[in-house]
Amino acid sequence: MAHGVCVITEFRGGAFRRVSLEVASEGRRLADALGEPLTAIALGDGVAAAAAALGQYGVEKVYAVDQPRLKDYLAETYVPAVAEILQTLQPKVVLAAASVDGKDLSARLAARLGAGLAQDCTELKIEGGALQAKRPVYAGKDLAWYAWADGAFPQMASCRPNVMDCLMPDSSKQAAVETPAVTLPAETRTRVVSVEAAAGKVDLAEAQIIVSGGRGMKGPEHFAIIEELAQILGGAVGASRAAVDAGWRPHADQVGQTGKVVTPTLYIACGISGAIQHLAGMGSSKFIVAVNKDPDAPIFSKADYGVVEDLFQFVPAFIEEVKKLKAAC
């Protein structure tokens, strides 16, 4: 019989990603609501030694598969390994991160296990002993609650990064770690050749602060002020599709329906009109600041703070003020 909550974690560069700690924390809340245990599945190279620390976020037991072949996410190795553990565990609820890898993995797992999956959820709750999930629909124009058919387990959901609150880590707690033997395919049709992470750059999907530029930047060279502002605020640079299509920024920077969905604490949009497809990617940011010289730009209807100003005047002046403030601290 299905029992408990299980979270699938992401282990990269020798550490669990922050979003996995958010998912573990949410898993703890759901497990408490069910009165059932919380377990985790952790795959990676060197993950077994790090796994016990998930106990700080409420995980009771971690099933760790520690193999050099699992250093990078590859559907062909991760899906059978995680599926095998889930088939043994039979959890009631399975949570993953709605990251690029997490969404790929959970969709494939759901198909393999014949499970229902709600992707990119912004809120989860237990009602009558079963999971319910809230997620944006129609490119973020609306939010819908989902429930699973009675008796259909596992109930799977992926959690949007930066939305679920992370528990305060309790360093007195350690999770038990078990290293199950799982069967990985002897050969795979694909392999990871290299992973190119931009050195020193904050990951857009997990950034707490994002400064984005649009067509109003007028050219790639002017993104220097966006980069400078992002850098002094400790944030990441984003862009509208217009800026990406013009070749001013790489596609990895694109925020929106056909780019990344981001949920930072602070999103500063400079020279971006606020098309529905852009709002779909950043509309659930906690605080939105819009800088646009057109007072009727649609972005202002979503913004918490609006600056009707030429961005080439405002952004450099704002940078100077932030510098002064930082120097005074």
Ligand SMILES: Cc1cc2nc3c(=O)[nH]c(=O)nc-3n(C[C@H](O)[C@H](O)[C@H](O)COP(=O)(O)OP(=O)(O)OC[C@H]3O[C@@H](n4cnc5c(N)ncnc54)[C@H](O)[C@@H]3O)c2cc1C
């Ligand atoms: C299927 C589909 C998917 C899409 N996916 C995405 C997506 O993922 N992401 C995305 O962003 N778009 C997406 N789009 C495109 C979207 O519809 C818009 O065309 C795009 O977001 C516009 O980008 P923008 O706001 O930078 O440009 P514009 O709409 O041209 O706006 C530029 C803004 O800059 C302001 N401005 C100009 N000069 C200055 C200045 N000196 N100071 C201050 N303000 C200034 C202007 O007033 C204007 O509001 C998609 C479209 C489709 C059809």
